[in-house]
Amino acid sequence: MALTFLAVHAHPDDEASSTGGLYRVLANEGVRTVLVTCTNGEFGDAPGGIKPDADGHDADDVARIRETELDKAVEILGISRLIRLGYRDSGMMGWPQNNDPHSFWATPISDAADRLAAILMEERPQVVVTYNEHGFYGHPDHIQAHRITMAALSLIDYEPTLYFNAVPNSVMAIMRERWEREEREQREADEANGITRPEEPPGDPIEMGTPDDEIGAAIDVSSATDAKYDALAAHHSQVGESFWMKMTREEFGNAMGTEWFVRVTNPHGLNGIVTDIFAGYR
Numbered sequence: 001m002a003l004t005f006l007a008v009h010a011h012p013d014d015e016a017s018s019t020g021g022l023y024r025v026l027a028n029e030g031v032r033t034v035l036v037t038c039t040n041g042e043f044g045d046a047p048g049g050i051k052p053d054a055d056g057h058d059a060d061d062v063a064r065i066r067e068t069e070l071d072k073a074v075e076i077l078g079i080s081r082l083i084r085l086g087y088r089d090s091g092m093m094g095w096p097q098n099n100d101p102h103s104f105w106a107t108p109i110s111d112a113a114d115r116l117a118a119i120l121m122e123e124r125p126q127v128v129v130t131y132n133e134h135g136f137y138g139h140p141d142h143i144q145a146h147r148i149t150m151a152a153l154s155l156i157d158y159e160p161t162l163y164f165n166a167v168p169n170s171v172m173a174i175m176r177e178r179w180e181r182e183e184r185e186q187r188e189a190d191e192a193n194g195i196t197r198p199e200e201p202p203g204d205p206i207e208m209g210t211p212d213d214e215i216g217a218a219i220d221v222s223s224a225t226d227a228k229y230d231a232l233a234a235h236h237s238q239v240g241e242s243f244w245m246k247m248t249r250e251e252f253g254n255a256m257g258t259e260w261f262v263r264v265t266n267p268h269g270l271n272g273i274v275t276d277i278f279a280g281y282r
Ligand SMILES: [Zn+2]
Pocket: 010, 011, 014, 139, 142
């Protein structure tokens, strides 16, 4: 059986950060891989880390830059087909951009779901990946990607295996420790240089981690961490200063060798944690 994998992501760069290893591994196996990117990412940072509400941030410029970055990442990950739905980035929750009628958040779910359903019917992926109902971390475009995927799946004439990308709580705890340590070290370095930074406001209440016993797939992507690193690096305008890019390739490889998923639909009656995202199909 010809295998096809399809992921629905919110912004250019999400394909690399949450499924980059899986995409490359599947491409190496000869599986057809499809990426649906919902927005153009207008409200990411402009080059130089310029935030969307700062002077010098041109949303359309950012979208153009991210278009090129995404093309490069798609090539690195060996993705067979990229489909841009072309919605405008909605910005973070509560931003006025949420209300722009062209924003993804303001788009009626049924409109976008119809378009996605047509893609699913054409490609007929056996496995579909997107985010959980919290959009993994609460970004409106990620929540909307979840909603249109669920709606589209109810419109098609077969049931693929659906997974949500996830990070087990046990792993999230290690990552959080690393972030907190880096932040503390940065603050101490700043203080040593006479710079006082305000304490970060308390984090978003949405818990990003998933209880370990809810994980349904743990995919070994250790053979693809270099490609994942390169794909992330291709999104330079967004991740140039991120914690990922502060890691050496070796540290990155050690930290990023597994991608985890929660199984949502299960037409093959799988049990426990599978190590092949196409378990039940081959
Ligand atoms: Zn995103």
